[in-house]
Amino acid sequence: MIKSRQVVRKVTELTIAGKLSPKEASDLLESSVRTVHNYVKRYSEQGPNGLIDHRRGHYRKLSPEMEIEIVACKAQRPQRSARWIRKWLRLDVSAETVRQVMIKNRLNINGTHGFNPVQTRRRA
Numbered sequence: 120m121i122k123s124r125q126v127v128r129k130v131t132e133l134t135i136a137g138k139l140s141p142k143e144a145s146d147l148l149e150s151s152v153r154t155v156h157n158y159v160k161r162y163s164e165q166g167p168n169g170l171i172d173h174r175r176g177h178y179r180k181l182s183p184e185m186e187i188e189i190v191a192c193k194a195q196r197p198q199r200s201a202r203w204i205r206k207w208l209r210l211d212v213s214a215e216t217v218r219q220v221m222i223k224n225r226l227n228i229n230g231t232h233g234f235n236p237v238q239t240r241r242r243a
Contacts, residue, residue: 122148127170131158180212186220193226201227 130147133139134155139147144155161169185208192204201218204210210217221227 122150124170127158128162128167131155131162131170134159135162181210181216181220185210186224189217189220190224190226193221193224197226 127148130139130144134141134144141152141155141159145152148155158170163169188208189204189210192208193199199207200214201221202214205212205214205217218227
């Protein structure tokens, strides 16, 4: 269940006022008692702003179609770098994102472009 900020705030305020127990609050919010304690602590320390979720999401800026274009561009000429591909395709993502796509598709593993490196033998 997605909890709105207003609901979390109101339940937290009622818990602080003693009108709700942490167990009752956790049942209302469909979360754990520990989470309610964390809400109460943050609300007490920071006020209503303490209840804002500051985690960063995993918003994908790169569509599956763009991933296909990256793979095609790299497959055409394996020596192309992530930075070059990003610039060539005019992508609004970092070169690291492009590099991760290449790694995911086994196109840029340790700079070998999908090929296994030659194993050297150690002498005893």
